[in-house]
């Protein structure tokens with residue numbers, strides 16, 4: 001097997017990261033099914049299985065230019081039915097500052113990034 005991490009950036013600046021070691025142990029590959037919702041059509045498909053692991057159907061450049069629509073369907077499906085292999089992180093510096101400020105004041109935020 002190749003790399004154990006598949007990581008790419010979307011047009012909105014999200015970092016999508018697949019921990020492929022977790023994907024190896026995943027029974028459902030739910031992210032692929034979520035990515036191939038019939039009503040979206042093949043033009044919006046991003047992922048395919050290669051050697052049992054999620055793989056990109058487009059170059060990282062094409063994805064950065066808008067092939068990924070930031071729908072987060074893959075992450076949701078993975079968290080609900082997969083093995084926790086994919087995480088999506090949006091850069092939100094103001095939110096991070098706000099959460100840090102709460103913690104400095106001794107307030108434990110319910111939401112933690």
Ligand code: SF4
Nearest residue numbers: 023026031078082085
């Ligand atoms: S559903 Fe999650 S753990 Fe399973 S293959 Fe997809 S990203 Fe990996």
